[in-house]
Amino acid sequence: MANTTFSGPVRSENGFESITKNTTTGAITSNATYGKSIIASVQALAGAGAANITDLVTEVTAAGTGDVVTLANGTAGQMKIVSMVGEAAGTDTVVLTPATFAGGTTITFDTVGESATLIYNATIGWVLVSNNGGVVA
Numbered sequence: 001m002a003n004t005t006f007s008g009p010v011r012s013e014n015g016f017e018s019i020t021k022n023t024t025t026g027a028i029t030s031n032a033t034y035g036k037s038i039i040a041s042v043q044a045l046a047g048a049g050a051a052n053i054t055d056l057v058t059e060v061t062a063a064g065t066g067d068v069v070t071l072a073n074g075t076a077g078q079m080k081i082v083s084m085v086g087e088a089a090g091t092d093t094v095v096l097t098p099a100t101f102a103g104g105t106t107i108t109f110d111t112v113g114e115s116a117t118l119i120y121n122a123t124i125g126w127v128l129v130s131n132n133g134g135v136v137a
Contacts, residue, residue, distance in 0.1 A: 015033060016034045018032040018033075019031060032056070040056035041055040042055055043059070044059055044061075045060045045061070047063030047067050049069060049070075051071045051080070051096070053071070053072055053073075053074045053075075053078065057082075059085040060082065060083065060084050060085065061087065062087040062092035062109075063088050065091055066095055067092065067094050068095050068097055069094055069096050070098075071099065071118075073098075073100050073125065074120035076120060076122040077119065079117065079118070080118045080120070082107075083109075083115035084110075084111070092110075093110045094109045094110075096109070096116065096134070098118070098125060098126040101128075102124040102128075106136070107135065108137065109134050113133070115130075115131075115133075117130035
């Protein structure tokens with residue numbers, strides 16, 4: 001089916017799904033499901049690396065102390081949730097380092113379950129809107 005533009009409300013009895021299709025393989029990837037709740041795609045990251053800006057959520061399993069997780073600039077209005085979901089040892093930490101961060105330079109997580117929700121502003125960068133245990137510096 002080709003792209004379709006609607007001028008009025010669009011309704012569905014069973015929700016909607018946002019997908020992408022791989023142009024080479026034809027494989028379909030579900031990016032988000034909209035029904036009674038919004039279910040978004042999740043990036044799993046083990047240790048240091050880059051939190052992508054294509055998935056709403058990045059779940060990080062720390063592999064050492066000071067694992068740096070970078071976050072590139074996004075698109076105005078974009079939301080990003082980063083959460084520490086596991087660790088190899090009890091002293092592991094994750095240091096989230098947005099390219100442009102309105103509230104500081106880093107957010108450090110040292111306990112499983114800590115998370116941050118950010119919204120991207122084209123003028124001032126990532127803005128922290130919710131922080132569950134992270135230390136902002």
